[in-house]
Amino acid sequence: DQQVKQNSPSLSVQEGRISILNCDYTNSMFDYFLWYKKYPAEGPTFLISISSIKDKNEDGRFTVFLNKSAKHLSLHIVPSQPGDSAVYFCAASSGGFKTIFGAGTRLFVKA
Amino acid sequence: NAGVTQTPKFRILKIGQSMTLQCTQDMNHNYMYWYRQDPGMGLKLIYYSVGAGITDKGEVPNGYNVSRSTTEDFPLRLELAAPSQTSVYFCASRQGNEQFFGPGTRLTVL
Numbered sequence: 001d002q003q004v005k006q007n008s009p010s011l012s013v014q015e016g017r018i019s020i021l022n023c024d025y026t027n028s029m030f031d032y033f034l035w036y037k038k039y040p041a042e043g044p045t046f047l048i049s050i051s052s053i054k055d056k057n058e059d060g061r062f063t064v065f066l067n068k069s070a071k072h073l074s075l076h077i078v079p080s081q082p083g084d085s086a087v088y089f090c091a092a093s094s095g096g097f098k099t100i101f102g103a104g105t106r107l108f109v110k111a
Numbered sequence: 112n113a114g115v116t117q118t119p120k121f122r123i124l125k126i127g128q129s130m131t132l133q134c135t136q137d138m139n140h141n142y143m144y145w146y147r148q149d150p151g152m153g154l155k156l157i158y159y160s161v162g163a164g165i166t167d168k169g170e171v172p173n174g175y176n177v178s179r180s181t182t183e184d185f186p187l188r189l190e191l192a193a194p195s196q197t198s199v200y201f202c203a204s205r206q207g208n209e210q211f212f213g214p215g216t217r218l219t220v221l
Contacts, residue, residue: 004153006153009151032208034208034209036210036212041214041215042214042215043115043201043203043212043213043214043215044154044201044210044212045212046209046210046211049208049209089153089154093208097142097159097161097167098156098159098169099156099210101146101153101154102153103151103152103153104153
């Protein structure tokens, strides 16, 4: 039972364009959502998050949008840079100790 | 401030062998976690701890054991290694909603 789904295993984008990574969830009790970025041979690192009481959070080139009615969130990267090439994990928690991670989307940014 | 450190980085085990994956954090976080990541899959929670002396099972605890005698250390023990335990293992600590991950241990069981 996948509570957090990232249906696109990979995404390829031209440098300077927008990257949009999508994530769907099934548990309406989730109240906090996070995006992590992972480079090869490294652990994931926190990128950006959003509380369920908001619908948008922006941090520099990164913006996360939350649509609670659709149980959907997305990460926008504008403009995309080659250094953004990594695996991006969507994650969700419900105020407890555990965080549920999606399977990840591998982003390729072409120069 | 080293963050979360894990040793070893790589290990090859034979079926039936045992080993301990070490994890240490220097941020004084109470919450710590062990995950495994299989190819094409997300992070699956093996065990977690909310403080020294307190541990609990996650989604995939079978074949593993943990202990938490200090705030800093959270070792993961594999008693009888099986090929299904071939994976990359990540340890993490948590402050607020954010988790801080170690670099991972790549384990192969042959």
